[in-house]
Amino acid sequence: MATNNIINAITEPFKTLRNTTFARLYFAQIASLFGDAFTWLGLALLTYEISPRYAAAILASALTLRVTAYIIFSPFAGVVSEKFQRKQILLITQFARMAIVCMLPFVNAEWQLYALIFALNVFAAFFTPTYRAIIPQIVEKEIYREANGLSMATFQLLSVFGPALAGIVAVWLGATQIFFVNGATLFIAILFILSIPKASLQRGVSSDNAVPQKTWGEVLKGIRLLFGNKIVRFALSIEFISAVAGAVVLVNTVGLVKTSLELDDKHYGWIMSVFGVGAAITAFLLGSLDKSKTRSVSLISGAMLIGAAISFANFVPYNGLMFLWILAGIGQTLADMPSETLIGENIEPKDQGKVYGAHFAFSHLWWAIAYPIAGFLGTQFPNREFLYGGIATIVLAIIAILMFRKSN
Template sequence: MVIQSRKKSILTQFHEPFQALKNWVFATLYFAESISLLGDAFTWVGLALLSYQFGREKSAIILATALTLRVTAFIIFSPFAGVLADRVSRKTILYTTHFIRMAIVACLPLVNHEWQIYALVFLLNVFNAFFTPTYRAVIPQVVDKAHYRQAVGLSTATFQILGVLGPGLAGILAVWFGARQIFFIDAGSFVIAAVLILMLPAAKLQHAVKKNEKTFTAWHDAIKGIKLLFKNPLIRFALFIELVSAIAGAQILVNTVGHIKSGLHLDDRHYGWVMAAFGIGASIAAFVAGSLDKTKTRRLSLIVGALVLAITISITNFVGYPMMLVLWLFAGLGQSLAEMPSETLIGENIPENEQGKVYGSHFAFSHLWWAVAYPIAGYTGSHFAGRNFLYGGMIAFFFLAMALFMVSVNSIKRR
């Protein structure tokens, strides 16, 4: 009986996120987002292959520059995207950004200079910066509170799963169609997603917005979003934990390939498996996180996730490949536990008519953390081969300690 009840409990935890799909508006949005995310995987695989066509020695520089431009676009434009999400038709933002990104991606097969890649990647992510905060602001509007965390968990899990499966599918299609031609498949995915969004009633996506406010000051509202983001102690702590996650996550994204090839003397296949383990771990945690920690603060999830991440990368330099697979599985679990609560905390603690600007500010700051973390990972990887993950883990522990210290100081002040 005990075993059966445990089985039911586990099945319930994995089944809960799908309850949100009974809401047809969210289901339509979810499938539109999933299709465009799959297309994004094609874009980054295509960019990796395209960069090799400019010279193998240049590929790392091209990809690193493209990633930097990506987060730069998010940092600059996301706060203003959040402001628009509170004042302009969200449906218009969602489908327009899809059509524009379709046109940009369709230009990538035609590039023959590096600067063209950089320009197109930056433009692509400018409009991605307008889409993502708007999409996140819509979820709490269309999903009831009982299923909100599950809806966020399902979206996050799907993002992680497609991050694992998408590149593999893109690689197969690249063999069939060619490296440049898979960009057209991505462009097609944007069209399909936009058509799905066009089917939705605009009023369902924006019922809490004051339609009579015709004018606004973009800077004022963007700053207000930042203030609201940092004013709430629960969201502020979650945001600082995301910095820990970015420090550790950047080490994984930047230095895993070098460690596999140079440190362990293995090949691309082993790199693919270890990154798949990371994605699987992140997907599992995304499905069950909302059921495991139902507290108002989500502090247990945040601290455990950050600790798991910091510990796993700290010992990676000293283990073999089989153990690394296990560690990267746990690192994926940790990253989802550390990053997911921010989005749900905003939806649960910020007034509906202010959520767009706060989601925009959060999107900007969460990517600012990655803009800080990528150079750190690059430095440890290039200067401390064989100890890069250890030093990255030590830095992650330092920022985690700072976040916990600030929480304890705030608790003392409130007393």
């Protein structure tokens, strides 16, 4: 019986691919995300070619521009997705991204790199919220959690294994030529999108949205709806707490492994892989296992788990750290993933586009705030950064829980 339950939990998310519209959109996402791994590895190599001495600063600036583009343009993307043909939005953004990544091999100056990276992520900021707003409209309500889980798990897995494969290909093709691989994958994504009937992607879009309205008003409405729903607001607060813990992991693990534990790059690669795998497996299974109407248990347990896991990181050997980082990956998915489902379940279909756009912007704003916090802990408390980061995570989670219960 238990074996059958496990098998069902593993296979159930793939049943969502019987929905041909979702399947085509899902494979377009795979192609796009797979190519992105090549671009971001190629970007690191390209910055070193431009300026070996200042490569880290250039890369950090490029990544900051990436987050900035998301924060500025994502709320508008949600509004645009409700007023224009979604198929056109997906195709235009993918064509533009394909053109931009194919220009990156010819960059020979910092300003060119910054301009292209910012433009690339402006179009990504329009693509992703539109993609997320489409999913709850094209899949049956009964399988939405599984579809969302499959999508999120794919993102996590490709973020782990994509760069590793990109590194292998880079040895074969060269540092700059791998940008053309992303161009090819984006072209494949375009072909999948072209195969989807236009009407299928317009489901849930009210004709009222075609009436001209002030864009700023619609953006503010998306933000009000995002923070106006109690459970969605609670989920967003947990996402911020999870971002603080996640940023501590991403920023400070390399120092913990290479300085404190005196190990090499290989060990750092393995430790970050298990973090990603823990997150991916949880995303894959969560949609199948969680059939409840509330996600509060997942949100609370996720925040507490990642906080507790990183709290002990300064005091364990490498094998212990491997175990803790699996738990941290699980906790991060439990804390982050319910927001996507909650928006689909609690926001009216005609408003979901603008709310997904607002959510995408604020979720990246949380990371923009969390990264400096993680950097401060790492520089000021080099032997206790994870302990203090974990304590802060747990304390913030308790405050969020108490405020949520008080509002009910």
